[in-house]
Amino acid sequence: xKTYHLKAVEYGGKTFxxxxxxxxxxxxxxxxxxxVGLLRRELVLLADLSWGSGAPLQVNGAAVRSxxxxxxxxxxxxxxxxxxxxxxxxxxxxxxADKLGAIREPMYNFLRKRAEGIEFLVELRTNPRQALVDVSxxxxxxxxxxxxxxxxxxxxxxxxxxxxxxxAAAEVQExxxxxxxxRIFAFVCAVGVFQDGLVAExxxxxxxxxxxEELGLExxxxxxxxxxxxxxxxxxxxxxxxxxxxxx
Amino acid sequence: MPRCANxxxxxxxxxxxxxxxxxxxxxxxxxxxxxxxxxxNFGKTASFYVGMPPAPSEGGYSIVASAGDAPxxxxxxxxxxxxxxGTWHDFYSKSTDELSRWLGIVAFGESxxxxxxxxxxxxLSVLAVSALPQSGQTAMVAMTADAxxxxxxxNASYVAVSAALRRGFQVLAVPRYLAKQILVEDEAGESSSLxxxxxxxxxxxxxxxxxxMDLLERDRHIGVGFHxxxxxxxxxxxxxxxxxxxxxxQGYQLPKSVELGEVKTVHTLVACEKDLRTEFEEGFSQFRNxxxxxxxxxxxxxxxxxxxxxxxxxxLVGLDETSILRESEDGYKAVAKRxxxxxxxxxx
Numbered sequence: 001x002k003t004y005h006l007k008a009v010e011y012g013g014k015t016f017x018x019x020x021x022x023x024x025x026x027x028x029x030x031x032x033x034x035x036v037g038l039l040r041r042e043l044v045l046l047a048d049l050s051w052g053s054g055a056p057l058q059v060n061g062a063a064v065r066s067x068x069x070x071x072x073x074x075x076x077x078x079x080x081x082x083x084x085x086x087x088x089x090x091x092x093x094x095x096x097a098d099k100l101g102a103i104r105e106p107m108y109n110f111l112r113k114r115a116e117g118i119e120f121l122v123e124l125r126t127n128p129r130q131a132l133v134d135v136s137x138x139x140x141x142x143x144x145x146x147x148x149x150x151x152x153x154x155x156x157x158x159x160x161x162x163x164x165x166x167x168a169a170a171e172v173q174e175x176x177x178x179x180x181x182x183r184i185f186a187f188v189c190a191v192g193v194f195q196d197g198l199v200a201e202x203x204x205x206x207x208x209x210x211x212x213e214e215l216g217l218e219x220x221x222x223x224x225x226x227x228x229x230x231x232x233x234x235x236x237x238x239x240x241x242x243x244x245x246x247x248x
Numbered sequence: 249m250p251r252c253a254n255x256x257x258x259x260x261x262x263x264x265x266x267x268x269x270x271x272x273x274x275x276x277x278x279x280x281x282x283x284x285x286x287x288x289n290f291g292k293t294a295s296f297y298v299g300m301p302p303a304p305s306e307g308g309y310s311i312v313a314s315a316g317d318a319p320x321x322x323x324x325x326x327x328x329x330x331x332x333x334g335t336w337h338d339f340y341s342k343s344t345d346e347l348s349r350w351l352g353i354v355a356f357g358e359s360x361x362x363x364x365x366x367x368x369x370x371x372l373s374v375l376a377v378s379a380l381p382q383s384g385q386t387a388m389v390a391m392t393a394d395a396x397x398x399x400x401x402x403n404a405s406y407v408a409v410s411a412a413l414r415r416g417f418q419v420l421a422v423p424r425y426l427a428k429q430i431l432v433e434d435e436a437g438e439s440s441s442l443x444x445x446x447x448x449x450x451x452x453x454x455x456x457x458x459x460x461m462d463l464l465e466r467d468r469h470i471g472v473g474f475h476x477x478x479x480x481x482x483x484x485x486x487x488x489x490x491x492x493x494x495x496x497x498q499g500y501q502l503p504k505s506v507e508l509g510e511v512k513t514v515h516t517l518v519a520c521e522k523d524l525r526t527e528f529e530e531g532f533s534q535f536r537n538x539x540x541x542x543x544x545x546x547x548x549x550x551x552x553x554x555x556x557x558x559x560x561x562x563x564l565v566g567l568d569e570t571s572i573l574r575e576s577e578d579g580y581k582a583v584a585k586r587x588x589x590x591x592x593x594x595x596x
Contacts, residue, residue: 114280121286128288129309129354133323136353146353147288155281162281169274178274185273186260189249192280193260199284211260 004082007062009034009071011047019046021071023085030086032069049086059083099172100242103184106165108235111191113161115231117154118195120147122227125199184241187215191234198227216240250276293457294359295450296351298376299367299391300443303451309359313347313372315339321350328372336374336404337589347379357381361461364388364417365450366408367443369401369424373408377415378595385461387418389453389477391446393576394424394503402579403590410592413473413569418464420477420564421572422449423503430481449479452560456517459549463515463564470544472512472566476502480561485524491531498563499539505574506567513545513566520559525550528561 006019009032016034020043023030033043049066058065062079063072066086073079123131124147135150143149165188173181190211197203204221213219218237224230250271251257252264258271293308302310313326315334320327326347331338356362357380364380366373368390380386390412393405412419430445453460464475478498488494495516499508514536518528532548540546545566573580584591 110277110280114283117283121283124288125286128290129323131288132353132355133321136321139353141349145355151283155283159281162277166277182273185277186250186262188277189273189280190260192277196284199286207260214262 004078005074006032007072007074009046009069011069016046019071021049021082023082032071057083057086097243099176100180100184102172103165103168103181104238104242106161106168107184107188107238110158110161110165111188111195111231111235112228113158114192114195115227117151117158118198118231119227120150120154121199122225180241183215184238186211187217187238187241190215191231194222194234195227195231198225198230212237249279288355288358290355290358292360293363293454294356294361295363295365295454296356296376296380297365298372299370300365300447300450303365303447303454307454309354309356311351311354311356313376315372323354326350328375334371335400335587335590336371336407337594339372339375340378340595343375344378347375348381351379351381357383357386360385361457362386363454363457364390364412365446367391367446368405368408368421369393369397371404373404374411374595377408377411377417380415380417382415385465386416387420387461387464388412389420389450390422391427391442392421392423392572393579395575397424397576397579399579399582402576403583406573406576406580407590407592407595409573411595414595416473418468418473418475420453420464420475422446422477422479423572423575426478426501429501430479445481448481449477449562452479452481452519453477453562455519455560456549456551456562459517459551460562460564463517463547463549467513467515467545467566470513472544474567474569474572475513476506476565476567476572478502478563478565480559482558483561484558485527491524491527491529492534493531494528494561495531495535495539495563499535502565503572503575506565506571508539509542510567510571511540511543511565512568513564514540514543515546515564515566516548517562517564518548518550518559519553520550520561521555522552524559525552528559 004021006021007017009016009019019032019034021030021032030049032046032049034046036044047069049069056067059079062076063070064079064083073082120131132146135146139146139149143152169181190208193208194204197205204223209219209221217240222230222233224233249257249259250273252267252269252271254264254267254269256264256266258264262271264271291308295302295308295310297310297312302312311324311326315330316327317330319329328339328343362380362383362385364376366376366388377388390409392409393402397405409419409421427442427446430449478501480494483494516532520528528550529548536543536546
């Protein structure tokens with residue numbers, strides 16, 4: 001949802017000043033609202049505008065005409081942006097990007113949480129006794145050793161953040177298309193492969209670099225041996241995934 | 249990892265290498281819930297030290313137990329609360345479970361060879377023996393009390409050795425008087441304390457751990473779980489004249505309570521330069537045929553090392569368990585009579 005300030009609105013033979021145009025892309029609604037009340041803080045509906053391509057629209061400088069309504073935006077650029085939005089030209093990619101953005105945090109959370117487990121496994125391989133001592137404060141003795149107990153608890157936490165990520169993806173998949181979501185999940189798998197490589201000491205492989213480039217992301221090797229830092233370096237490359245131009 | 253519409257599992261990519269169908273990653277992230285498996289390597293040697301610092305060249309894992317004002321548990325240290333005037337029984341009864349739990353946490357028993365290097369007269373020695381995980385290839389190398397030790401020291405030493413034997417650990421004993429002799433020999437050199445000289449023994453033994461554990465395991469199969477350890481550190485043939493003399497001297501180092509006829513096995517481990525190999529092998533053979541011919545098993549193993557100008561030699565004399573306990577039996581009984589809690593039978 002986006003709101004634009006309008007200097008003036010002409011509708012039904014009257015002129016209203018300091019109105020708002022509210023674009024609700026989820027509901028495909030475009031409403032012109034005017035302020036009312038003593039302090040003019042309350043907004044009431046003045047007119048519904050048509051939405052999408054084919055609508056009778058004209059733009060002239062800061063003025064936009066849509067059917068019976070003519071309004072004046074703050075400037076010409078804003079008027080053009082509104083014009084394009086009402087035509088359905090620009091808002092589509094913006095909407096996709098916004099919706100994909102809803103997956104970003106859950107995805108980051110999942111991969112960051114997984115990096116914690118990977119970090120533990122790397123220590124378990126390189127300095128096993130220190131790894132055991134590190135997780136011993138929370139050891140209840142229920143499991144055979146502190147590592148096993150840590151991993152059992154960790155697995156449950158990881159499943160929770162994974163569920164949040166897949167839920168977030170499912171929520172937006174219908175509106176953004178499966179290809180965009182699949183691309184994000186492909187990236188998640190790529191980071192997973194990178195993380196597993198830290199445990200197996202295979203590092204950032206050429207194959208992984210090629211795959212990253214095929215995803216449209218930077219494919220140079222991440223040489224960071226620390227699981228958390230390495231994961232962050234990979235996450236910093238994910239921005240293009242959320243700047244999709246059009247739904248698949 | 250992704251699958252295509254036909255269910256082919258693939259590595260990272262966009263098309264199935266089998267059927268050419270596009271790959272889907274929607275379900276693939278579930279595989280990331282499984283973390284890769286790791287097989288930790290706990291190393292060949294885990295050493296537990298009581299009453300002495302870790303050996304200078306200790307290459308494996310080591311942990312030291314001591315008594316202090318505040319309890320502490322770290323990877324390399326386990327500090328039990330001090331007990332004013334505490335005997336071995338006080339530490340044993342209060343801290344065995346906790347130490348046992350901690351040794352479990354640090355996976356002490358997961359190394360191939362497990363050693364307890366202890367001054368057996370230290371009040372913490374019984375605690376350490378009792379808390380060690382019960383697993384194979386475990387040996388206690390102990391500086392044991394001798395006739396000159398106080399009865400309370402003899403009591404702790406007697407109980408610690410008895411407990412180790414009861415638990416099925418191999419025991420190698422260096423009587424205190426022998427450790428003192430090493431001290432005298434090294435007076436001009438590095439070691440200046442009893443624990444320091446014992447640490448040198450430990451150091452030399454760890455360098456021969458594979459051979460040592462192999463011989464101990466072999467003796468176990470013929471029912472010999474107790475060995476007297478006679479060390480010669482930084483020895484020189486300029487002093488001994490020839491290899492055979494080293495063994496002759498060692499024959500005199502046996503405790504008075506031990507008769508040569510009681511010897512069940514005898515083995516020698518030598519770390520020396522290549523040229524001395526034959527000297528020691530022949531000397532050992534003479535000693536064996538002359539002094540301990542009745543021994544069930546006898547072997548000399550030489551580990552060659554770059555020319556140090558000296559040699560380290562360890563003779564393991566396999567005996568019946570009671571042999572060494574005789575040395576400290578009087579003191580043990582004298583204390584146990586007055587304090588029944590300090591009997592071996594107090595151990596659960």
